Amino acid sequence: MRRFSLWLRGKPFVADSLLACALFLTDAIVFIGSATDVLWPLFVLVAVAVSAPVAWRRRHPRTVSGAVLIVSILSVLTGHALGDTTSLHPSLLALPIMLYTLVAYVGRREGAIYLVAVAVDGMVSLVFLDQDLFTSILFTVLMYALAWLAAEFLGARRAYDEAVEARLAVAEYDRDRRAEDAVAMERTRIARELHDVIAHGVSVMVVQADGASYAIRKDPERAEQAVANISATGRAALAELRRTVALLRTNPHADDMPMYGTAGLAKVVDMMSRAGLNVELEQTGNLDDISPAISLGVHRLVQESLTNVLRHGGHAPKASVSVIRRDEDVLVEILNSGVGAPPIAVEGTGNGLLGMRERVAVLQGTLDAGRMSDGRWRVRAELPLE
Structure with a gap:
């Protein structure tokens, strides 16, 4: 029934x-x-x-x-x-x-x-x-009053059902939209991580390979050193890529992310120095107990900025890195020599700067990147600790 x-x-x-x-x-x-x-x-x-x-x-x-x-x-x-x-x-x-x-x-x-x-x-x-006058009037009044009240009740019920249905439709749409936004954010995060890992290592390897090709006849020892740097950079990039892919597959929480800190920055600076970039590093404050997300953000900003300096910093590229922990944020500033584009350069796509802006935005910080009045290129970011 x-x-x-x-x-x-x-x-x-x-x-x-x-x-x-x-x-x-x-x-x-x-x-x-x-x-x-x-x-x-x-x-x-x-x-x-x-x-x-x-x-x-x-x-x-x-x-x-x-x-x-x-x-x-x-x-x-x-x-x-x-x-x-x-x-x-x-x-x-x-x-x-x-x-x-x-x-x-x-x-x-x-x-x-x-x-x-x-x-x-x-x-x-x-x-x-x-x-009968009385019976007819009484019956008629009761019957039509009942019909009106039933219409009011069922009409209100139908309006309530329609409102609930509309809210469910809105909630379903909102859920689908949030799911699409989450997928887009995850795709952006993956693209940013892979770019930071691959572009840095490959750029260093390309610059070293070009330098080795010029020095292989005139300066074999320098060429041999460049090839060794290429090998070391490739292994480091491959290890970093494997680690990043493993983290993406397991969808880790923030606590599972590695702490880069002072040791990670020193490693980046050492790798860029061996690639031919003159780097000065200044670290102020304790950078090893900040949150993993902020630590990774600082590491990627320095890594990407120094890679860009190596690409476009001229024959004798020079850069200075300053990472200062303040009371409420971490200040990251990278300056290059501003000599101009070298004859041996790697074509950029603009994704590096875009990735840095996206990463800083995710961390709710601010980023200022551009050429200064004295011709030097500066990247300056402020990443809040809370």
Whole structure:
């Protein structure tokens, strides 16, 4: 039975058609059990005219309610004209049903207008039919009041269901949007990490390889040293890449990220020095007990900035790195010599600076990168500790 009711809820026309048939059957039962001499063709005609339109009550509520009201008034006048003042039509229960339909599906204003018209129909029935005044009025008032209250209750329930459905739709959309944003952020994070790992190592290797190609005949020892640096840089980059991929696969928490700190910065500076970059490093304050995310951010900023200096710093590139821990943040500043582009240079894509900006934004810090008035290029970042 419950399954059938749920099925009907999704097919309103079928449900209304069954309601129309039920109204007609009540008229038929009254007609068969009536002891009065009635004009049966007229009785059947009125029953059909009142019941049949109910099947379309939700599709055309105004038209159907008007049709039922007109048929009700005509049946009273016709019955009076033919001398039949005692015939009862239970199918006229369609009148309060249509009042309910108007209030629930159209509006209170239309329902109030229809209620006034029904009151006129009731006065006509009292005048032309043999009905008890008190009983008729009491029954009519209770019936239409019940229809109005049911419409108000079910209308409020339907409005609540629609509001809940709308909220669920918004929540589902918001959930999908957050999932898409999370995927995009994760893709950006992966791209940034891989760029920082690969671009740094490969750039150093390319610069060393170009230098070795020039020195292989004139200065074999220097070329041999460059090749050794290429080998060491490649191994370090490969190890870093493996570690990064492993972290990305396991989706680590921040606590699982490595602490780079002073040792990591010193390692970067040593690698760049062996690659031919003259680097001065200044570290102030304790950098080993800051959060892993900030520590990694500082490491990547220095690594990417020095890589750019090595690419574009000229024949004798020089850079200074200053990392200062302050009370509320960490100041990172990298300056290059500003000599200009060297004849041996690696073409950049601009992803390095973009990656630095993204990383600083994730850490809720600020980044200022650009050429100064004296021609030097400066990268300055402030990363909050909290």
